[in-house]
Amino acid sequence: MGTLKHKDYSGTVEYNENDNCLFGKVIGMNKNVITYEGKTVEELKADFEAGIDLYLESCLERGVKPQKPYSGSLNIRIPSELHSQLALKAQMTGRSINAIIKDLLTSKQDLLNA
Template sequence: MKPMTYKGYSARIEYSDEDDCFIGRLAGIRDIITFHGNFVEEVRHAFQEAVDFYLETCRQRNEAPQKPYSGKISLRISPNIHARMAMQADAAGKSINQWVAETLEHAIHA
């Protein structure tokens, strides 16, 4: 499932039975920015308004808004694991980056 995104920000959305609505939060930043709605289009609109409000508030305060995760990570692993990953990637006809990304994606959804 692809997350809802707007201006580089992603939404984490859950249903609240207690509140009888969907409650969302900007994902991947430390600031807590929330929004809610009763149906998809309402949630999407509230998400976009929340992002715009967050960016405008940061601008007015002369503060840099937090950026969501870039998608780049740096790992320190043993040379043995690095070599085994390279062999697995090569056997699959993929780059190490592609192999690791697909392996992590599979693990996340397992």
């Protein structure tokens, strides 16, 4: 499965063998659904971009703030010992646990791009 990107939004690329059609939906939106399809990659990309543009125009016309694909807030479950180590490190350095985790993830971002 591939992905498409347009104006900070990402979408899936899937293939339906029965319909001989490419299709997908925008990733990370839980209140709105944007889907798209096409017989060719070019058609799929065009429909994907048009769907996002139409969504953003509709939000603007209605005076509604468009939903961002991801809020930037993440809730994870970790072992209590690791949580304790993070809290101790945060206290010793005068930083928040969130700041430490953000720095750790940022330093390992190359793993996400592999």
